[in-house]
Amino acid sequence: MNEPRDRSQxxxxxxxxPDRRERPSWVALEHNGSLDGLRAIAVGLVVFFHAGVPxxxxxxxxxxxxxxxxGFLITSLIVREVWSTRRLDLVxxxxxxxxxxxxxxxxxxxxxxxxxxVVAPAIDVANNRASFPxxxxxxxxxxxxxxxxxxxxxxxxKSPVLHYWSxxxxxxxxxxxxxxxxxxxxxxxxxxxxALSFVAVLAIASFGYAIYLAGIDPxxxxxxxxxxxxxxxxxxxxxxxxxxPAISxxxxxxxxxxxxxxxxxxxxxxxxxSASSAFPGTELFGQRATLASSTIATIATAVLxxxxxxxxxxxxxxxxxxxxxxxxxxxxxxxxxxxxxxxVIGGLAGYLSWHWSVNTAIVVVTSTVLAAVTYVFVExxxxxxxxxxxxxxxxxxxxxxxxxxxxAAGTWSFLRPPAQxxxxxxxxxxxxxxxxxxxxxxxxxxxAKVLLxxxxxxxxxxxxxxxxxxxxxxxxxxxxxxxxxWAIVQTLSRRTSAPVPCAEELTDxxxxxxxxxxxxxxxxxxxxxxxxxxxxxDGRVVEEPDEEWLQAMRDGATEFIDQLLQYSAQVVLxxxxxxxxxxxxxxxxxxxxxxxxRRAVHVGAHEQIVEFYTALDESNPRITSVSLDEVVCPxxxxxxxxxxxxxxxxxxxxxxxxASLLIxxxxxxxxxxxxxxxxxxxxxxxxxRDVPGDRR
Numbered sequence: 001m002n003e004p005r006d007r008s009q010x011x012x013x014x015x016x017x018p019d020r021r022e023r024p025s026w027v028a029l030e031h032n033g034s035l036d037g038l039r040a041i042a043v044g045l046v047v048f049f050h051a052g053v054p055x056x057x058x059x060x061x062x063x064x065x066x067x068x069x070x071g072f073l074i075t076s077l078i079v080r081e082v083w084s085t086r087r088l089d090l091v092x093x094x095x096x097x098x099x100x101x102x103x104x105x106x107x108x109x110x111x112x113x114x115x116x117x118v119v120a121p122a123i124d125v126a127n128n129r130a131s132f133p134x135x136x137x138x139x140x141x142x143x144x145x146x147x148x149x150x151x152x153x154x155x156x157x158k159s160p161v162l163h164y165w166s167x168x169x170x171x172x173x174x175x176x177x178x179x180x181x182x183x184x185x186x187x188x189x190x191x192x193x194x195a196l197s198f199v200a201v202l203a204i205a206s207f208g209y210a211i212y213l214a215g216i217d218p219x220x221x222x223x224x225x226x227x228x229x230x231x232x233x234x235x236x237x238x239x240x241x242x243x244x245p246a247i248s249x250x251x252x253x254x255x256x257x258x259x260x261x262x263x264x265x266x267x268x269x270x271x272x273x274s275a276s277s278a279f280p281g282t283e284l285f286g287q288r289a290t291l292a293s294s295t296i297a298t299i300a301t302a303v304l305x306x307x308x309x310x311x312x313x314x315x316x317x318x319x320x321x322x323x324x325x326x327x328x329x330x331x332x333x334x335x336x337x338x339x340x341x342x343x344v345i346g347g348l349a350g351y352l353s354w355h356w357s358v359n360t361a362i363v364v365v366t367s368t369v370l371a372a373v374t375y376v377f378v379e380x381x382x383x384x385x386x387x388x389x390x391x392x393x394x395x396x397x398x399x400x401x402x403x404x405x406x407x408a409a410g411t412w413s414f415l416r417p418p419a420q421x422x423x424x425x426x427x428x429x430x431x432x433x434x435x436x437x438x439x440x441x442x443x444x445x446x447x448a449k450v451l452l453x454x455x456x457x458x459x460x461x462x463x464x465x466x467x468x469x470x471x472x473x474x475x476x477x478x479x480x481x482x483x484x485x486w487a488i489v490q491t492l493s494r495r496t497s498a499p500v501p502c503a504e505e506l507t508d509x510x511x512x513x514x515x516x517x518x519x520x521x522x523x524x525x526x527x528x529x530x531x532x533x534x535x536x537x538d539g540r541v542v543e544e545p546d547e548e549w550l551q552a553m554r555d556g557a558t559e560f561i562d563q564l565l566q567y568s569a570q571v572v573l574x575x576x577x578x579x580x581x582x583x584x585x586x587x588x589x590x591x592x593x594x595x596x597x598r599r600a601v602h603v604g605a606h607e608q609i610v611e612f613y614t615a616l617d618e619s620n621p622r623i624t625s626v627s628l629d630e631v632v633c634p635x636x637x638x639x640x641x642x643x644x645x646x647x648x649x650x651x652x653x654x655x656x657x658x659a660s661l662l663i664x665x666x667x668x669x670x671x672x673x674x675x676x677x678x679x680x681x682x683x684x685x686x687x688x689r690d691v692p693g694d695r696r
Contacts, residue, residue, distance in 0.1 A: 034308035035069060036329025037320025038301070041268075042066050043332040045275050047339045047367065050163075051360040058275045058290070061297035063166045064231055065271060066336075068301040070170050071235025072242075078178055079195075079243055082185045090178055095387055095397040097174045101167070102400045103382045104334055104374050106407045109136055109161060112341040113411040116160050119348045123589040126417035126425045128159040133408035135164035138171035145223040148434075160344040163336065169225050173232050181236070192244035199236050206230035207295075214291045222290065231294070234302045242309050257311055264307035265316030270300035334371025334379070342366050421589045427646050428585075432656045436462035436480050439509060443469025443476040448680045449517055451568065452478035453486050453510040454525035456653060457577065461525060463656045464663035472678040477513055481506040485529035487556035492533040492541065499535065507560055514567040520681040522568040524561075527576050527652060529553060531604030544605045553605075554612055565622060569681035572670065573613045573625045576606055578633040579652040584640040596640035600633035603652075624673050631665045 042065035049059025082088050113132055117125055134140040144165050149158075188194035210227035213220060221227045245252055273279055274296040308317055319325065328335075342363055346352040352359045387393050417425060436459040443450075443466060452458055452465055459480045469476040484491065484502035491500045514522060533543045534552050542549040561571055578600035587596035613625035632638070632654065639647055647658040654662075670677065 032309055032312055033321030033326050034312050034317060035073075035305065036332075037317075037322070037325035038065065038069065038304065038308070038329070039332040040325045040328035041271065041320075042069070043328070043335050045272075046163075046336065047364060048360060049275070050340060050343055051363045052356040053360055054356065055277045056275050057277050058279060058293040060290075061271065061275045061293050064294045064297045065301045066166065067170070067228060067231035068235040068238070068298055068305060070173070071232035072239045072305050073235070074174060074177065075181065075236035075239035076243065078181050079185060079239060082182060083189065083243075083247060086186065086189070088178060088182045090182075091390075091397065092387065092393050093178055094174070095393045095400075097171075098397055098400040099382055099385060099387070100379075101171070101333075102404060103378050104337055105164070105167060106136065106403055107374065107378055108337040108341065109164075109407055109411065112160050112345070113414055115341070115345050117415060119345055120160075121157075121348075121586045121589070122417060122421045123424065123586050124157040125415055126421050126589075127157065127428075128161075129412065129415040129417070131159040131161050131164075132411035132415060135161040135168070136404050136408035136411065138164075138168040138404075141165040141168040141172075141223040141225060145220045148219050149223070158344060160341045163340040165223050169228050170232070172225050173229070177232070177236075192240050192247065196237060196240050199233055199240065203230040203233035203237065206233065210291060218290065231298045234298050235305065238302050238306050238309075242306060252310060257314075260307040260311050261314055261316060263303050264314050267300040267304040267307070268317060268320075271297050271304070274300070328368075331368060331371040331375055334374040335367045338370040338374070339363055339367035342370075423644070424585065424589050424646055427655065427657060428649055430657075431649060432463045433459045433649075433653065436460070436478065436656075437482060438480065439513070440466075440478045440480070441476070442466035442478070444473045445475065447472075447474040448521070448676075448678050449475045449519045450477070450677050451510070451514055451517060451519035451522040452476065452480070452525070453506070453522060454480060454574075455484050455486075455506075455528050456480070456482040457527045458523075458525035460654045460656050460659050461574075461663075464659040464666075465523075467660055468663050468667060468677070474678045477517055477519070479506060479510040479513060483528055483532070485526045485532055485553070485556075486510070486524050486560055487526075487529055487553055488559045489532075489552055489556035490535040491528070492535055494533070497533070497541075511560075511563055511567075514564055517567075519568045520679075521570045521572060521675060521677055522564055523572045523574060525574045527603075529557070530576055530602075530606050530609050550605060550608055553609075557612070558616075561616070561623065565620075569622065570675060571623050572675055573616065573623065575610050575613055575625060575627045575629070576602065577652075577654070578629055578636075578638060579603060580638050580648060581651070583650050584638070584648055585646065585650070588640050588646060598638050598640070600629065600636045600638050624670075624675055626669060626673060628662075628666060628669070631662050631669065 042062040045056060045059040045062030045065070047059075048056045049062070053059070078088060078093070109132060116128075120128075130143060131140055134143040140161065144159075144162065149162070184198045185195055188198060206226060206229040210221060210224075210230060213224065213227055244250075274293045279293060279296075304317070307314060308320065312321065343352065346362070346366075352362060354362075385392070385396060387396060416422075433456065437456075440462060442462075450465070450469065452462055458478065459482070462478045462480060465476055465478070481502060483493070483500060484506040486507060488503065488507055491502050492498065493500050531544045533541055534549055534556075535541050536548070536552060542552060544550070564571060579602065580598035581601055582598065584596045584598055610625075610627075616623045617625040629636075641647065642658065642661060645657050645661060646655050649655050667677065
């Protein structure tokens with residue numbers, strides 16, 4: 001039974017031979033209140049997630065909802081114009097997008113830069129300086145991807161404009177999609193199936209790339225325009241589906257209302273469910289858990305948008321069009337812009353040190369008030385600027401793009417660090433730890449053979465050992481994988497609890513290299529061996545300080561060493577190095593420059609691991625356990641600076657420059673223990689490469 005048409009329902013009828021002077025009825029994009037309500041849901045999920053609401057651990061899917069909505073609305077505008085006029089006013093399109101988005105975004109960016117410079121530690125301002133001009137120019141997603149920013153990290157000093165990554169993707173879409181869609185829609189003029197096929201192929205290609213990249217580089221996959229395009233294209237597909245009946249003049253099928261009545265509320269539930277702690281994403285999808293939540297939210301949003309646009313009066317979703325929901329939806333852009341700077345800057349200023357519920361209330365109220373002010377005094381006045389004349393269209397576009405350039409240059413200049421801080425930032429930027437990850441070869445092509453294996457702590461030693469190999473004339477091969485102990489165990493990510501492929505990326509490659517390389521000395525380094533969670537063969541997860549965890553880690557370490565000793569003459573176990581309770585970099589870069597040295601500490605099951613190393617040392621002459629505590633932090637005190645060299649880049653990673661300063665002392669310690677890296681092992685010492693007995 002057909003419902004009476006209300007004003008919010010799109011007109012589907014089209015005359016077969018419209019007057020050339022009149023635009024077809026389906027060309028006008030009417031307001032749909034339910035979509036405003038959906039925007040309110042989306043921004044609420046994002047704000048609650050960022051504010052730390054514990055039962056919405058995947059609230060980031062609100063961004064996925066925005067992507068689908070953007071793809072739908074922008075494609076609807078483009079299709080209506082192209083299929084009614086066979087042309088597209090690109091300059092006008094870009095001017096309208098700039099008028100809608102740039103004023104508020106640039107205002108928030110400028111205010112945030114000023115506030116951040118006032119309250120943030122100087123080193124954080126210097127490290128995050130580049131994100132401001134990148135946000136103004138809408139390329140911040142690529143900057144964050146290049147910096148390998150972990151969007152979900154909890155301890156890092158995040159940029160207060162990190163959330164501009166999604167706006168960057170949308171703006172890039174608005175720049176490229178009109179050109180691409182113009183070609184597609186003209187080739188498939190008024191043939192919705194052909195146009196759907198073209199867009200679907202692009203969406204499938206993007207989704208396939210997202211699956212692939214999520215498995216090998218999840219940080220880049222999260223920020224990449226190419227892995228996100230499918231979500232915007234999903235909205236484009238919905239736009240084509242929605243417009244097809246109107247363009248062809250067909251009535252909606254009778255079965256659509258009962259189907260939509262069921263599908264719409266189910267889709268709305270699926271969006272919230274994918275964001276909630278009830279969704280078993282990590283357990284089911286492992287490293288691709290983020291993509292799993294996003295996929296469900298994207299598909300559900302596409303279904304919901306189609307349903308409420310075709311049939312806006314559905315009982316299960318009618319509440320989306322209520323006045324409060326529409327009001328929040330209209331403010332959603334401003335709320336999104338303001339909420340993240342409030343969280344970052346408010347946290348630095350000490351205003352968000354309460355329980356998560358209080359913090360969330362503060363963030364919601366403050367961002368909503370600021371969004372309302374921005375909407376009334378910035379967004380609305382700019383939107384009322386008439387763009388009917390070509391001269392004004394071009395002028396507005398030029399003015400707004402110039403403003404973006406001015407804000408980009410202005411924030412870059414305003415946030416320039418003092419020389420003292422710039423020197424530290426440059427030193428950190430020149431640090432070679434990233435280059436050490438993976439499999440590396442260094443030193444001479446002849447001489448003694450040394451193999452270095454371990455996690456990121458092996459990474460900061462690798463350049464120093466490479467320098468020593470060049471100096472002394474021996475060969476170095478290294479296998480480094482962050483967050484992987486060299487013990488043969490199934491470790492789990494501390495962020496997602498998903499399995500980490502340490503066997504594939506560390507222990508298996510290390511054993512293969514040892515089998516062919518036949519090292520005289522193998523050096524094993526790991527911090528994560530003290531605390532990394534382990535999945536047992538029976539599926540149970542054990543963590544430090546559980547006794548089962550300790551036994552599993554011991555067994556895995558013994559298994560790896562037993563296999564390694566079949567190929568390596570000697571094995572050196574480097575005991576985990578000291579750490580500090582707070583990073584010293586912020587202290588070093590403060591204006592007052594107080595005493596920044598910190599007390600040395602150890603984490604996790606350090607004592608038990610060292611006891612285990614010592615027992616192996618005492619039971620087998622081919623195993624040597626070495627402590628570097630006195631070299632790294634003499635007398636239990638970690639220096640912040642040695643001369644002008646920064647020692648720690650955070651609480652536990654040494655800088656590679658500091659490691660290079662220490663490598664001569666490390667060489668002395670090894671020689672004192674009978675390990676000379678530049679001397680090949682006597683063949684008689686290693687002729688019987690038998691596996692030692694059980695030392696557990």
